[in-house]
Amino acid sequence: MTLQILVGTMALVANVAFANDRPVVLEENQTVVQVNGVVCSFCAYGAEKALSKIDGLDHTEFGNGVLIDIGAHRITLALQPGAKIPLRDIYQRIVKAGYDPITFHIRSVGTLERFGDRLLLRDANSGQIFAIAGGEMTGVRDGATVSVQAHLSASQIPELGESDVVEVSIDRLIFDAQGHSEDG
Numbered sequence: 001m002t003l004q005i006l007v008g009t010m011a012l013v014a015n016v017a018f019a020n021d022r023p024v025v026l027e028e029n030q031t032v033v034q035v036n037g038v039v040c041s042f043c044a045y046g047a048e049k050a051l052s053k054i055d056g057l058d059h060t061e062f063g064n065g066v067l068i069d070i071g072a073h074r075i076t077l078a079l080q081p082g083a084k085i086p087l088r089d090i091y092q093r094i095v096k097a098g099y100d101p102i103t104f105h106i107r108s109v110g111t112l113e114r115f116g117d118r119l120l121l122r123d124a125n126s127g128q129i130f131a132i133a134g135g136e137m138t139g140v141r142d143g144a145t146v147s148v149q150a151h152l153s154a155s156q157i158p159e160l161g162e163s164d165v166v167e168v169s170i171d172r173l174i175f176d177a178q179g180h181s182e183d184g
Helices: 002-019 041-051 087-096 154-159
Strands: 030-036 066-069 074-078 100-115 118-123 129-132 145-153 166-176
Touching (some): 041 074, 041 087, 100 154, 154 166
Parallel strands (some): 129 166
């Protein structure tokens, strides 16, 4: 009996520990937030209720625009096409619900622009601007239109003003204007 409990506990811990290692794959108009603390359906309900009131959600997706995966500790938000990602509002609602946002994953189609030593991505639909970490994208020229999946640390968000630019790290180049893609 003790051995069964020990094995069961180890399996649960392993599932929780490795759930965050699953790759994040975004569809267009989605944002995923990696969170700590959402571990049961009751937790998920509270977070979902708080997040479902965000402006710009597409309530036709997931029933109310919010999908919570308690196994992976991820919250997926479906946004209306052309809506800016309300990073600060999302962050504040997650914290107010009692959880800890860690990483935001975004997908954006836009144009790369050089501003001094910074490389910026201006989203073609919303106009939202993201700074590319490191200031470069290998093999892609300034002025190119690209579709990317990227992530940013949630720790940037509490200090953001309304017009501040967040720095993102590119996870995947989905395509560029020449039709090149990482997917083939």
